[in-house]
Amino acid sequence: MALRFVKMHGIGNDYIYISGFDQPIPDDPSALAVRIADRHFGVGGDGLILVLPPEPGSEADAVMRMFNADGSEGGMCGNGIRCVAKFLYDSGYVRAPRIRVKTKGAGVLSLDLEIDPASDRVRRVRVEMGAPILRASAIPTTLPGDPPLDYPIAVTYDGKTITYRGTAVSMGNPHLVMFVEDVASIDLERIGPLLERHEAFPDRVNVHVAQVDAPDVARMRTWERGSGITLACGTGACAVLVAGVLTGRTARAARIHLPGGALDLEWPRDGETVIMTGPAVTVFEGVWDESRV
């Protein structure tokens, strides 16, 4: 089956986007994600995102489904949803400056487009990411607290045990945020996979280390559930801001620097939406045809 795709990224967090608006979608997107996201044997990316037409009568303009490079399905993707909005506008499926996209984990989210007047293409997107989910059982985690704040969490490797302090938050997908002195000094390749599968997280977890440089400036690095090290994680950046506010480390608005670029985050009020603003970029288009060997 020949599938048209678009390769896009949000500050280096790259996915392959396949539209179901104008072509049939394979029955097993998980298996497709594993093959197409492979960086040596496929197109290459942190995973696969399907952009699907809304169900009849739905308030949403489109439905998004995201699959990690290992084929597991995630509930949300912050960098991905900005690219979904750009895809919908630039390709003409939704010609409106405000778009609503249905996600699996965070419901229907509203996105405001910043459109370049010269090219009539989307450059940046502001997303109302929804309120953070703070109840431990809903994150889900067995760590105590709603949410668990700076809770000790130990990992053992090479015969040594290191205890970090982690805050757990869900943005429609689970995150563990650990504030450290120096993000560059953390061996994320080693601790990431151990924490991703830590017994306190029954659905596994996205793992982040963050460093606060000023109340409104932080930097972070990410190990993603199902994809490993990535250059950025939008929902993770929201989780870092929420964890920073709840533990008194950051202001309610901050610029967060990730290896692939920066995002602007704001959480105006407890119990309300987090707002994320950042770029969305199209890299190339192609046709994936596994019958053509």
Ligand SMILES: N[C@H](CCC[C@H](N)C(=O)O)C(=O)O
């Ligand atoms: N990179 C994404 C998050 C992917 C999360 C995924 N790895 C999961 O299993 O939850 C973002 O920008 O928000």
